[in-house]
Amino acid sequence: MVTDPGSPRYLPMWGPLVVFELVGNAGFIVAPCALAYLLFKKRRVFPRAAIVFMIASAAFIILDLVLGARVVGTSPEPKAIALSVHSVAASAIWIAYLVRSRRVAATFVT
Numbered sequence: 001m002v003t004d005p006g007s008p009r010y011l012p013m014w015g016p017l018v019v020f021e022l023v024g025n026a027g028f029i030v031a032p033c034a035l036a037y038l039l040f041k042k043r044r045v046f047p048r049a050a051i052v053f054m055i056a057s058a059a060f061i062i063l064d065l066v067l068g069a070r071v072v073g074t075s076p077e078p079k080a081i082a083l084s085v086h087s088v089a090a091s092a093i094w095i096a097y098l099v100r101s102r103r104v105a106a107t108f109v110t
Helices: 014-040 046-072 078-100 102-107
Strands: none
Touching: 014 046, 046 078
16 A cells, blocks of 8 residues: 555555665575574685764664654654664774774684
């Protein structure tokens, strides 16, 4: 009903939002597989790739939250806001660890 232009409940941006979510979530299914490969091979590029993945993941969650709220016309739920704050906090902790840890620098050398 929300994607049919003849429907009274039609939302014009609902279709692009669903496509955005499908493409984004498909990427977040494939990317961890690539990260796992880099992790187990102890590749030097792993920390940088993990940082990019975490930033992209946090940004996707926040963008999805904002766009979803704008398309539907309501404010985001507190649970969704808490999820985005948790994602940003976890990313900040892990990024700091990946950047500053001597153990990370010593492990990913090939």
